[in-house]
Amino acid sequence: MGLLVIKLFWNICLLRAGPELVPTQSWFIGALVAAWLMVSVLGLLVAYPAMAAMLALNIALIGLAATAGIVWFALHVRQFEGRFPATLGAIVGAKALIGALMVIAYAVASDFLLQSISYALLLWSVVVVGAILQRALACPLWLGLLISAASTAIGWVINAATLGRAIAAATGGTTG
Numbered sequence: 001m002g003l004l005v006i007k008l009f010w011n012i013c014l015l016r017a018g019p020e021l022v023p024t025q026s027w028f029i030g031a032l033v034a035a036w037l038m039v040s041v042l043g044l045l046v047a048y049p050a051m052a053a054m055l056a057l058n059i060a061l062i063g064l065a066a067t068a069g070i071v072w073f074a075l076h077v078r079q080f081e082g083r084f085p086a087t088l089g090a091i092v093g094a095k096a097l098i099g100a101l102m103v104i105a106y107a108v109a110s111d112f113l114l115q116s117i118s119y120a121l122l123l124w125s126v127v128v129v130g131a132i133l134q135r136a137l138a139c140p141l142w143l144g145l146l147i148s149a150a151s152t153a154i155g156w157v158i159n160a161a162t163l164g165r166a167i168a169a170a171t172g173g174t175t176g
């Protein structure tokens with residue numbers, strides 16, 4: 001079962017599959033959200049060892065809330081609210097997989113390569129979420145990419161506005 005789930009999200013990350021294939025049972029979506037939160041917190045703690053676990057969890061929760069809110073609103077505008085569970089599941093599942101790759105990169109990559117890998121994975125994540133939104137919203141890809149980039153940026157802005165000092169202290173002054 002676990003291998004099938006990883007294969008599903010790998011295909012979503014490779015833009016071969018979409019949110020319509022994601023199971024929508026509440027326990028499954030809950031498990032995906034939990035997996036994404038765990039990977040996000042682990043990634044932050046590996047990247048910034050001075051960061052407190054609760055701060056990392058708050059950063060991840062704010063990012064999740066921003067993404068979920070924007071996705072729900074976009075689906076509501078298009079009158080596709082019924083697609084929300086599958087769309088959110090596809091997004092958090094894909095982000096969990098890409099986040100796991102980032103954690104692995106932190107473990108094996110040199111400092112020289114790490115920043116390039118980080119930017120590449122961030123860009124990949126924005127493209128994957130944009131493609132998921134394109135399918136869920138039945139809209140052009142450029143609009144899905146715009147919403148994806150906007151939700152990422154809005155999450156960062158909310159994190160900076162609410163937790164900026166704590167993030168700066170934990171990251172040595174860098175907030176992004």
